[in-house]
Amino acid sequence: NAGVTQTPKFQVLKTGQSMTLQCAQDMNHEYMSWYRQDPGMGLRLIHYSVGAGITDQGEVPNGYNVSRSTTEDFPLRLLSAAPSQTSVYFCASSPRRTDNYGYTFGSGTRLTVV
Amino acid sequence: AQSVTQLDSHVSVSEGTPVLLRCNYSSSYSPSLFWYVQHPNKGLQLLLKYTSAATLVKGINGFEAEFKKSETSFHLTKPSAHMSDAAEYFCVVSDRSTGGFKTIFGAGTRLFVKA
Numbered sequence: 001n002a003g004v005t006q007t008p009k010f011q012v013l014k015t016g017q018s019m020t021l022q023c024a025q026d027m028n029h030e031y032m033s034w035y036r037q038d039p040g041m042g043l044r045l046i047h048y049s050v051g052a053g054i055t056d057q058g059e060v061p062n063g064y065n066v067s068r069s070t071t072e073d074f075p076l077r078l079l080s081a082a083p084s085q086t087s088v089y090f091c092a093s094s095p096r097r098t099d100n101y102g103y104t105f106g107s108g109t110r111l112t113v114v
Numbered sequence: 115a116q117s118v119t120q121l122d123s124h125v126s127v128s129e130g131t132p133v134l135l136r137c138n139y140s141s142s143y144s145p146s147l148f149w150y151v152q153h154p155n156k157g158l159q160l161l162l163k164y165t166s167a168a169t170l171v172k173g174i175n176g177f178e179a180e181f182k183k184s185e186t187s188f189h190l191t192k193p194s195a196h197m198s199d200a201a202e203y204f205c206v207v208s209d210r211s212t213g214g215f216k217t218i219f220g221a222g223t224r225l226f227v228k229a
Contacts, residue, residue, distance in 0.1 A: 004157075035219075040123070040221055040222075041221060042204060042219035042220050042221045042222055043158075043204070043219040044219075045217070090157060090158065092158075097215060098215075100146040100163075100165055100208055100215055101163075102148050102150075102160045102163050103158070103160070104160075105150075105157035105158040105159070106157050107155075107156060107157045108155075108156075108157055
């Protein structure tokens, strides 16, 4: 079982560049989400999806886009990278948003914007 | 309003001594509570969860936590620390909201284990 797979593990971007962080899960989970982790702030929700074709904003959505064309994949797009987006990004999934099983996390993408 | 406070940003213990990581929460309803562990350069792993069943919850690697509604606390404990327990620990509160659950992460407690 691969669980939740994130790529790339590390990325350095220049200010203004765009990129896509990939997330895939093989557990047939309906619910997928993106978090960013910054020192002393825990994890903050960026966007989430409760199923293919359905996405919604979380706590800190500005500067990010998502789409969910399949159950398995939930990419996160940075439209025009800014230094404030330097962070560690985690993708997480759970069977359904209406069941409180807890999340399965990917191993993260460490992004630096210079 | 929903919130979670981890009372210590850092905790240092000696190997073989007890571990106590403190977490207080605020919730308007009957929350679900979780503890996750994050080892360096890794993703978060679910340690244990409370979802309105037994108030004393046992998790992986010898950890347990007790839900105390009167004190709005969900402290994580382990009788004897091991070097491999050194990691960051996150307390998480989850409440029902429109369409599902709203989940809030604490800021984290870094556990150091001395030989």
